[in-house]
Amino acid sequence: MIEAVGLTKRYGSKLAVDDLSFTVKPGKVTGFLGPNGAGKSTTMRMMLGLDRPTAGRVLIDGKHYTELKNPLRTLGALVDAKWVHPNRSAHAHLKWMARSNGIPTKRVDEVLDIVGLSEVAHRRAGGFSLGMSQRLGIATALLGDPKILMFDEPVNGLDPEGIHWIRRFMQRLAAEGRTVLVSSHLLSEMAQTAEELVVVGRGKLIAQCSTEEFVDSASNTSVRVRTPQAEQLGEVLASNGLAVARENQQDQHTLLVPDGGTEQVGELAAKHGFVLHELTVQRGSLEEAFMQITGQEVEFSTGQGNEPAAPAAGDVPVAAAEK
Numbered sequence: 654m655i656e657a658v659g660l661t662k663r664y665g666s667k668l669a670v671d672d673l674s675f676t677v678k679p680g681k682v683t684g685f686l687g688p689n690g691a692g693k694s695t696t697m698r699m700m701l702g703l704d705r706p707t708a709g710r711v712l713i714d715g716k717h718y719t720e721l722k723n724p725l726r727t728l729g730a731l732v733d734a735k736w737v738h739p740n741r742s743a744h745a746h747l748k749w750m751a752r753s754n755g756i757p758t759k760r761v762d763e764v765l766d767i768v769g770l771s772e773v774a775h776r777r778a779g780g781f782s783l784g785m786s787q788r789l790g791i792a793t794a795l796l797g798d799p800k801i802l803m804f805d806e807p808v809n810g811l812d813p814e815g816i817h818w819i820r821r822f823m824q825r826l827a828a829e830g831r832t833v834l835v836s837s838h839l840l841s842e843m844a845q846t847a848e849e850l851v852v853v854g855r856g857k858l859i860a861q862c863s864t865e866e867f868v869d870s871a872s873n874t875s876v877r878v879r880t881p882q883a884e885q886l887g888e889v890l891a892s893n894g895l896a897v898a899r900e901n902q903q904d905q906h907t908l909l910v911p912d913g914g915t916e917q918v919g920e921l922a923a924k925h926g927f928v929l930h931e932l933t934v935q936r937g938s939l940e941e942a943f944m945q946i947t948g949q950e951v952e953f954s955t956g957q958g959n960e961p962a963a964p965a966a967g968d969v970p971v972a973a974a975e976k
């Protein structure tokens with residue numbers, strides 16, 4: 654378990670982390686989200702004892718990082734995948750890390766196997782692709798078989814296969830009962846990976862809840878109904894007190910009912926003998942919810958408002974702010 658209590662970090666006049674309290678529990682992947690400059694990296698650095706809090710504390714299984722006897726056995730972290738001597742092989746790098754942390758070197762082959770790098774174990778890490786480097790970073794985090802894992806932007810720059818692999822892998826680690834905290838800018842990826850969220854803005858906690866609760870609390874859910882008799886159905890729904898909108902001007906057959914349930918819309922349609930070709934719940938996305946909730950919390954706005962960019966099919970990086 655990771656527990657932050659009143660965690661605060663000031664750099665001169667800049668309050669990077671402001672009285673942050675949250676808990677990351679085992680057994681689930683927890684996403685750590687926030688616009689640029691929200692304080693995620695600073696918080697993660699304090700978890701790893703790389704930065705000292707101005708006030709408050711962050712505890713790793715009840716202890717400060719510097720009090721852990723064998724830190725790698727308690728908390729494994731992927732912070733910078735390229736942090737490897739380029740002329741060292743993956744195997745040599747892991748062996749050196751294992752030795753300097755009192756971990757038996759036989760664990761090196763195990764973790765190389767877990768992350769799928771056994772075949773390239775003796776190649777220079779400097780020649781690794783980004784995906785391979787990420788895997789090596791994850792192997793390093795796993796060396797001490799820690800109960801707690803922390804990944805800072807693990808899927809940045811990876812291709813879809815690499816992203817899929819990391820997602821499945823993090824979920825597996827959580828299913829084994831480990832605590833898994835992961836920060837990412839790729840919100841639709843986070844929506845698929847993280848069951849729980851800790852959301853920060855301007856160093857403060859904005860939300861700690863399940864991903865589903867977060868999305869439901871801030872984005873619009875509506876019923877989408879497609880029928881060749883859209884106009885007549887629309888009249889029936891309206892006369893039953895439901896707000897009805899067309900999905901778009903071109904499509905004459907699809908209606909959106911923001912406050913309705915599928916049961917109510919389906920039963921009214923059946924009662925009046927309308928043929929339905931579709932009756933679905935349309936949920937908002939994590940992007941929509943994130944932009945709505947954190948829109949006011951970006952450090953430097955682009956000046957174009959903080960409304961979401963046009964809905965995209967894939968991942969949308971949170972680019973509403975710049976450092």
Ligand SMILES: Nc1ncnc2c1ncn2[C@@H]1O[C@H](COP(=O)(O)OP(=O)(O)OP(=O)(O)O)[C@@H](O)[C@H]1O
Nearest residue numbers: 664667669687688689690691692693694695696976
């Ligand atoms: N060493 C430092 N000295 C001064 N200010 C800093 C330092 N490190 C971070 N900051 C400032 O603290 C704030 C939080 O930065 P941090 O990097 O933790 O945010 P972040 O949420 O990780 O952002 P990003 O998503 O862009 O990486 C920012 O305003 C940043 O400019």
